[in-house]
Amino acid sequence: MYGYFYRHLLFPFFDRVVKGRQTLTHWNSFEHTQWRSRAQLEGQQLTDLRSLLTHAEATCPWYRETWANLQLRAGEVNSFQDFQSFPLLTREAIRDHRVELRTTQPLKLIPKSTGGSSGVPLQFDLDTGSNDRRTAMMYRGYRWAGGEPGTRQLFIWGGPVAGTAGWKQWKQALHTAFDNRKIINCFDFTPERMPVHVKALDRFKPEVIVAYTTPLYEFARYLDEHGIEPFSPKSIIVGAEKLHDFQRTLIERVFKCKVFETYGSREFMLIGAECGEHAGLHLSHENLYVEILDDNGHPTPAGEEGNIVITDLFNHGMPFIRYVNGDRAVAGWKNCPCGRGLPLLTRVTGRRLDTLETPDGRKIPGEFFPHLIKDFTAVRRFQVVQTTDDTIVVKLVAPDMSRESEEQLLHAITACTGWSVQIQIERVAEIPLTKAGKLRVVVREAKPTEPCENVNVQLAASGSAQ
Numbered sequence: 001m002y003g004y005f006y007r008h009l010l011f012p013f014f015d016r017v018v019k020g021r022q023t024l025t026h027w028n029s030f031e032h033t034q035w036r037s038r039a040q041l042e043g044q045q046l047t048d049l050r051s052l053l054t055h056a057e058a059t060c061p062w063y064r065e066t067w068a069n070l071q072l073r074a075g076e077v078n079s080f081q082d083f084q085s086f087p088l089l090t091r092e093a094i095r096d097h098r099v100e101l102r103t104t105q106p107l108k109l110i111p112k113s114t115g116g117s118s119g120v121p122l123q124f125d126l127d128t129g130s131n132d133r134r135t136a137m138m139y140r141g142y143r144w145a146g147g148e149p150g151t152r153q154l155f156i157w158g159g160p161v162a163g164t165a166g167w168k169q170w171k172q173a174l175h176t177a178f179d180n181r182k183i184i185n186c187f188d189f190t191p192e193r194m195p196v197h198v199k200a201l202d203r204f205k206p207e208v209i210v211a212y213t214t215p216l217y218e219f220a221r222y223l224d225e226h227g228i229e230p231f232s233p234k235s236i237i238v239g240a241e242k243l244h245d246f247q248r249t250l251i252e253r254v255f256k257c258k259v260f261e262t263y264g265s266r267e268f269m270l271i272g273a274e275c276g277e278h279a280g281l282h283l284s285h286e287n288l289y290v291e292i293l294d295d296n297g298h299p300t301p302a303g304e305e306g307n308i309v310i311t312d313l314f315n316h317g318m319p320f321i322r323y324v325n326g327d328r329a330v331a332g333w334k335n336c337p338c339g340r341g342l343p344l345l346t347r348v349t350g351r352r353l354d355t356l357e358t359p360d361g362r363k364i365p366g367e368f369f370p371h372l373i374k375d376f377t378a379v380r381r382f383q384v385v386q387t388t389d390d391t392i393v394v395k396l397v398a399p400d401m402s403r404e405s406e407e408q409l410l411h412a413i414t415a416c417t418g419w420s421v422q423i424q425i426e427r428v429a430e431i432p433l434t435k436a437g438k439l440r441v442v443v444r445e446a447k448p449t450e451p452c453e454n455v456n457v458q459l460a461a462s463g464s465a466q
Contacts, residue, residue, distance in 0.1 A: 002150070002180060003150035003151050003152065003180060003207075004150070005150075006149065006150035006179075006180060007148065007149060007150035010178075011024075011149050011150060012024055021128075021132050021135075022129070022132045023132045023135050023136045023139070024136070025136075026132055026133050026136035026137075027136035027139045027140060029136075029286075030136055030137060030140045030286060031140060033286050034140070034282075034340045034341065034342055035339065035340060035341065036341045037341045038335070038341045038343060040341065041285050041286070041341050041342065042080075044286070045285065045286075045289055045313065046079070046080065048313040048314070049077070049080075049083065049289055049311065049313060050074070050077055052311070052313055052314070052316070052319060052321070053074035053077055053083075053086075053321070054074045054075065055103070055316050055319070056074070056103075056319045056321060057073070057074040059103040059104045059105050060100070060101055060102065060103050060104070060318075060319060061100040061104070062093075062097045062100035062101045063101070063319065063321065065100075066087060067086070067087075070085075070087065072085060072086055080289075083322075084299070086321065086322055087322065088293075088297060088309060088322045088323075088324050089320065089321055089322055089323045089324065090323075090324055091122055091324075091326070094122060094124055094323075095122060095123075098123060098124065098125070098318070101318050101319070102125060102317065102318045103127075103316055103317055103318070103319075105316070107127040107128075107129075107316060107317045108127060108128050108317075109125040109126065109127055109317045109318065110125065110126050110127070110128060110131055110317075111123065111124075111125055112124055112125065112126060112266060112267075113266070114265065114266035114267065122267075124267065124318055124320075125317050125318040126312075126315045126317050126318060127315060127316055127317030127318075129314065129316070130287075130312065130314040130315040130316065130317065133287055133314050134268065134269035134270065134284075134287060135269065137269065137270050137284045137286070137287050138264075138269055138270040141262060141270045141272075141273030141282070141284070142210075142237060142262075142273070144260065144273060144274065144275040144276065144282075145208065145235045145236075145237045145258075145260035145273075145274070146207065146208055146234050146235045147207075147208040147210060147235065147237050147260075149179070150179075150180055151180065151207045151208050152180050152181075152204070152205070152206050152207045152208070153179075153180065153181045153182075153206055153207065153208045153209070153210055154181070154182050154183075154184065154200075154201060154204055154206035154208075154209045154210070154233070155181055155182070155183045155184065155209075155210045155211070156184050156186050156189070156209065156210070156211035156212060156215050156216050156219065157183055157184075157185075157186060157210070157211070157212060182200070182204045182206070184197055184200060186211075186212050186215040189215040189218055189219060191222065191380075194219065194222045197219065198223070198228060198230060201230055201231050202230065202231045205231050206231075206233050207233055207234050207235075208233055208234060208235050208236070208237060209233050209235075209236045209237070209255070210236075210237045210238075210239075211236065211237070211238055211239075212238070212239070212240045212241055213238045213239070213240065213241040213242065213243050213247060214241055214439040214441075216236070216238060216251060217247045217250065217251060218380070218381070220247075220250050220251045220254040220255065221250065221380075223254050224250065224253075224254050230254065230255060232255055232256040232257055233255065233257055234257060235257050235258055235259075235260060236251060236252075236255060236257060236258070236259045236260065237259075237260050237262060238251075238259060238260070238261055238262065239261070239262040239263065239264060240264075241439070242348060242349075242350055243259070243261045244370050244374075246370075246374045247370075248261075258276075258278070260273065260274045260278075261273075261274050261281065262274070262281070263281050263345070263348050265325060265327075267310075267312075267320060267323065267325065268284075268287075268288060268310060268312055268320070270284055271283065271284055271288060271290070271310065271345075272284065272345045272348075275336065275338050275340065276338065277336055277337050277338045279334070279336050279337060279338075279344060280334060280336065280344030280345055280346050280347070281344060281345040281348070282336065282340060282342040282343070282344060282345075283333075283342055283343055283344070283345055285341075285342045285343065286313075287312065287313060287314060288310055288311065288312060288313060289310070289311040289313060290308065290309070290310050290311075290345070291308075291309040291310075291311075291322070292306040292307070292308060292309070292329055292330075292331035293306050293307050293309050294306050294307070295307065299331070300331040301331060302331050302332030303330065303331065303332055304330070304331055305328055305329065305330050305331070305349055306328065306329065306331050307324055307326075307327075307328060308324075308325055308326075308327040308328065308329050308348075309322050309323065309324055309325075310322075310323050310325055311323070327348060327350070328348070328349045328350055328355075329345055329346070329347060329348045329349060330346045330347045330349060331346075332346055333345075334346060350442070355444070356384075356386045356392065356417075356442070356444060357386075357389070357446075358389075358390070358417055358418055358420050358421045359389055359390050359420040359421065360418055360420040362416075362417065362418055362420075364416060364417060368416060369382070369384050369394075369413075369441065369442055370441060372409075372412055372413070372416075373409070376398075376401070376405055376408075376409055378398045378400045378401035378402070378405060379396050379397070379398040379401060380397045380398060381396075381397040381431050381439070382394065382395060382396050382397065382398075382431070382441070383395045383431045383439070383440065383441060383442075383443065384441065384442045384443070385442075385443045385444075385445060386443070386444045386445060386446045387445050387446065388445075388446050389421075389446050390420060390421050390422060391421065391422050391424065392413075392417065392421055392422070392423050392424070393424045393425075393426055394409075394413065394423060394424065394425045394426070395426045395428050395431055396425060396426065396427055396428065397427075397428060397429065397430060397431055398427065399427075401427075406425060409425070410423055410425055
């Protein structure tokens with residue numbers, strides 16, 4: 001009852017009247033545009049892209065100067081292929097030129113920041129109009145999973161950090177209750193606290209669980225190992241971290257409902273989300289133009305892995321144009337059986353730095369380790385760190401793991417990495433989450449042989465992405 005009242009009265013009044021936002025207008029539009037044909041959607045994308053480039057060239061000093069030096073002009077972009085000549089944007093460029101990247105127009109800007117999976121802070125800005133659009137896109141994607149605003153939702157998410165002012169905590173608690181939500185701090189997901197969280201879940205009885213992947217998976221493991229049957233929601237939405245197939249299988253079995261994967265970031269909010277067909281991630285096509293490129297900046301052939309590059313078509317306050325976000329995905333835009341014209345991102349494979357390289361030339365994808373270690377049930381949490389070119393440290397939270405199992409794990413890893421790299425297994429009591437509440441499963445501290453950032457340097461020198 002409250003959900004219906006919230007969705008049709010309280011929420012529209014708060015969003016439109018109190019806040020003066022256009023979120024619901026955009027959301028209603030997106031509910032219609034998702035059913036347009038691919039050709040129609042791409043035609044509108046190109047129109048919006050040309051408008052963005054014209055705006056950036058005229059009002060953003062960094063883009064104007066950079067493009068002029070490369071003899072590139074916004075008015076000469078008549079196709080997406082023409083757009084491939086424009087240089088890539090890196091995190092380093094944003095950190096060094098944040099002010100010059102902003103528009104000189106008097107738009108109201110919202111400052112944002114993200115640590116990203118790399119843990120390196122990044123500050124940026126977006127205008128209020130683009131913020132309304134990205135929020136609306138999140139509502140549409142969550143609705144596919146039955147998680148539109150007003151539904152009773154339990155969030156297993158990053159909670160307030162220490163030192164947060166009391167009035168801010170009170171404001172957050174009031175806002176959460178108004179939105180019909182409950183938040184469980186994922187930093188508090190220790191074995192000792194699991195019984196408390198089980199009781200909280202059973203008391204709250206959410207329609208939908210929204211969670212970081214790793215804490216939810218650990219919660220499911222705890223429930224499964226202790227033979228506890230939890231309250232079953234209608235659906236589960238996971239995000240912030242990659243969802244592996246074995247994690248989906250266990251979570252769905254324990255909670256007896258379907259899991260919907262999402263992919264997003266602070267820079268863009270929702271980039272892609274699963275619909276009920278679970279055939280891949282529908283891209284937020286009306287807001288974003290997404291490319292998959294190889295390490296030389298060329299489009300990656302369908303079926304092959306490449307770097308994700310994103311252009312926000314509506315952040316005119318501080319445009320993100322061909323931004324290399326550090327993630328990797330399999331190229332190829334499939335169609336979904338659901339009939340939506342929104343193309344599917346087949347699979348996000350992880351961050352570029354998740355790929356480890358050995359002195360003898362092997363490249364080990366980060367996915368190798370979760371799929372291997374999942375079969376070692378005594379391991380409760382792990383992290384793989386390549387500290388140098390020839391040293392990989394495997395940290396294990398596994399107090400009950402036998403020495404024999406440890407030797408088997410070491411042998412399995414070495415069979416993949418070869419003998420040119422030394423594998424060190426360390427038993428640890430704890431592996432802390434990042435400040436964003438995520439677990440960095442694979443960390444590469446050793447510098448890649450061909451860092452993606454070099455692509456921007458090469459493009460600036462040549463003036464082409466060919």
